[in-house]
Amino acid sequence: MPHIITKKHNSIQTPSHIDGVFFDFIAHSPKEDKICVRVEAKTFLLTKLEKNGNDLIKLDVTTKVAPIILAKKALHAYIKLSKCEVISSNITIHTTKLEPQKEYLKDINYFVDDFHTSKEICVEVGFGSGRHLLYQAKTNKDKIYIGLEIHTPSIEQVLKQIRIEEIENIYIVNYDARLFLEFIESNSLSQIFVHFPVPWDKKPHRRVMSKEFIDESLRVLKIDGTLELRTDSPLYYEYSKELYESYTQKSTIVKNQSLEVSSKYEDRWKRMGKDIWDLTIYSDTNSPSIKLDTDFIFHVKNRFNFSELQNLFTRKPLVKDGYMVHFTYSFELSDKSGLIHISMGSFNKPFCVYLLVEDKNINYFVSRPVPTSANHKAHKLIESIFESGSFE
Ligand SMILES: C[S@@+](CC[C@H](N)C(=O)[O-])C[C@H]1O[C@@H](n2cnc3c(N)ncnc32)[C@H](O)[C@@H]1O
Structure with missing residues (x-):
């Protein structure tokens, strides 16, 4: 997470701007301040708090912004404007490095408001190094691939690869896959890949795969659409097998199947001689629409001070x-x-x-x-x- 540690200093004045970075307001609490920043049409917050007698300024996790270079630009502008003395930081901007392909990085609301396509849509959950996602997109140019990932460095890496390989049918979303499907239109996807998800053996409630996730997957999949799990974890396999078997929908299990593309994890597991299981469940019904008639605007006035x-x-x-x-x-x-x-x-x-x-x-x-x-x-x-x- 981009941050700077500085000597204690007075806050900047707001509104103010420098180098195309706008600081709109600062909101205070006894523990920390929230600094509102706008860079390249994206608005987000920086958090400023005292740490070990110094000031720490970092990206706010709730309004987090992507690509991460925008947060780095904001912190550079903050240093310039406040004239603070920096003790340490991790905000080097490598101008010689290839910029990630930002055009294909989408905010979650893009899929609520603007995403329309007549093409087949496939989703990959937790694409990691992106080998499978990139391969699928390159091989099936007539389909749209939505890659969901929560690990920012993986996202940046895959966006760079999208630019290098000039791929045009992938959208990348920095979002928890367990929440993503909930607002996707029913019967709209063809395939959902969950390859080598984190097994969370000690905290199974954190697993991507759950009854809720399968229910949502079956709702958003078209008839004959598939939810495809690939795992090397015997515990995750047993757990998912039991889940799949509780459904009336057709499901299949294949052990040690070779796919056309092998992910980084898969290569490692294969070298270790581990077993790999593919568990696929097929959607067999048309699900009712869940379109909610809600604008999330407050149609009331606040009565509190x-x-x-x-x-x-x-x-x-x-x-x-x-x-x-x-x-x-x-x-x-x-x-x-x-x-x-x-x-x-x-x-x-x-x-x-x-x-x-x-x-x-x-x-x-x-x-x-x-x-x-x-x-x-x-x-x-x-x-x-x-x-x-x-x-x-
Ligand atoms: C073990 S890695 C596998 C990566 C890739 N699928 C592969 O086969 O190489 C699991 C990936 O899932 C991502 N992940 C974990 N939980 C997630 C969630 N709830 N939503 C989206 N991605 C998630 C992690 O950041 C990580 O990159």
């Missing part, structure tokens, strides 16, 4: 049937405005986001939640809290 809102943060998460809202931190801009950090939606996989409260107006900041039914219900609950002025 920003200082009254502090009471929200002493509360435990509001857990309802199938959804939750937890007000976690606040950052004050003035006595009437500030940022509120919340987690909302599904209890097992909550979505973190900020609310920007400006006197009576409330808006999601920077991006709105994706349209899942848990997020929709959580949104309605937040709306009713702000409107009634009561947490009950």
